[in-house]
Amino acid sequence: MDMPTPRHPWSSILAASHRARFTVDAVLPEHACFDFGRPLLPESMTGAGAMPGLDAERRLLLGHVRAHGYLAMFGLVEAFILPFVVDHVAGDIGGELGRTQALLGFAAEEAKHIQLFERFSRVFTRDFAVSCAVIGPADAIAEAVLAQPQLAVALLILQIEWMTQQHWVASVRGDERIDPAFSELLRVHWMEEAQHARLDAIVVTELAARSTAAEIDGALDAFAGLIELLDGALRDQVALDLDAFERADARRLSPAERDAFVRTQHASQRRVFLLDGLRHPAFLRTAHELSPRAPGRIAAIADRLH
Ligand SMILES: [Fe+2]
Ligand SMILES: [Fe+2]
Numbered sequence: 001m002d003m004p005t006p007r008h009p010w011s012s013i014l015a016a017s018h019r020a021r022f023t024v025d026a027v028l029p030e031h032a033c034f035d036f037g038r039p040l041l042p043e044s045m046t047g048a049g050a051m052p053g054l055d056a057e058r059r060l061l062l063g064h065v066r067a068h069g070y071l072a073m074f075g076l077v078e079a080f081i082l083p084f085v086v087d088h089v090a091g092d093i094g095g096e097l098g099r100t101q102a103l104l105g106f107a108a109e110e111a112k113h114i115q116l117f118e119r120f121s122r123v124f125t126r127d128f129a130v131s132c133a134v135i136g137p138a139d140a141i142a143e144a145v146l147a148q149p150q151l152a153v154a155l156l157i158l159q160i161e162w163m164t165q166q167h168w169v170a171s172v173r174g175d176e177r178i179d180p181a182f183s184e185l186l187r188v189h190w191m192e193e194a195q196h197a198r199l200d201a202i203v204v205t206e207l208a209a210r211s212t213a214a215e216i217d218g219a220l221d222a223f224a225g226l227i228e229l230l231d232g233a234l235r236d237q238v239a240l241d242l243d244a245f246e247r248a249d250a251r252r253l254s255p256a257e258r259d260a261f262v263r264t265q266h267a268s269q270r271r272v273f274l275l276d277g278l279r280h281p282a283f284l285r286t287a288h289e290l291s292p293r294a295p296g297r298i299a300a301i302a303d304r305l306h
Contacts, residue, residue: 010102024115039177046066047264047265068124069237074189082114083142084154102199141233145226152225161197163272167186220297230274234269238269242262
């Protein structure tokens, strides 16, 4: 008797990706406005509640500065995710068609995400009271990331996909106070990234299968270095956010307030962009398949940031 052919993950990923599809114009038309009287992100993602001495109005303002940084940070990471995925699909163009199709869809969606975050940034910059600077240039950071072993970069991207899942599921979903456009941004990004997380886990497994134990160890070291690189970039972003917050609030913070700002904001940036991914159970499951040492190594990287 013939056994039923198991459905390959590529076909279910492609089907789910078709269901999740959205356009940038549908999420945020160019003429749309944000409601700056409401939070753009919840305080659990802005760290504004951890900063002592801020009243509700100033916490809202700090949250807006952080929301702008959130858009910029995705612009920055998408700048290395897109070329990485394009390179990976090109490496096996004659292989299984479903695989090529799923990875090409992955790349096209990441290109659209770049446009999506750019659109949100443009609308924010057009209407917000002061200009907010961002770290970069994105190209230079992308070049530094892409110089690392492919397996280390794939792990970093997988960590980012799971972190995005966490932002919608644990923070924004069901929070009626959030500006509806920002809420929709996190929802649609979550939907497409859910498929990317599945694809990226396959990419990590494919790369690991072609690697020796020593190469996997080396990739974990390089991954730790990449987390350190991003952590340094986040620290630099906190200094820029401090400057933007003081200008938006038209008031200089005291030296003690500035110290508290840097301490609480860096802790919040680390949680949102690094720890939410590094501690995600699905990320740790993939890490476990890499080598028995990997979960312990990743836990040590996370503990250093806590
Ligand atoms: Fe994305
Ligand atoms: Fe993605």
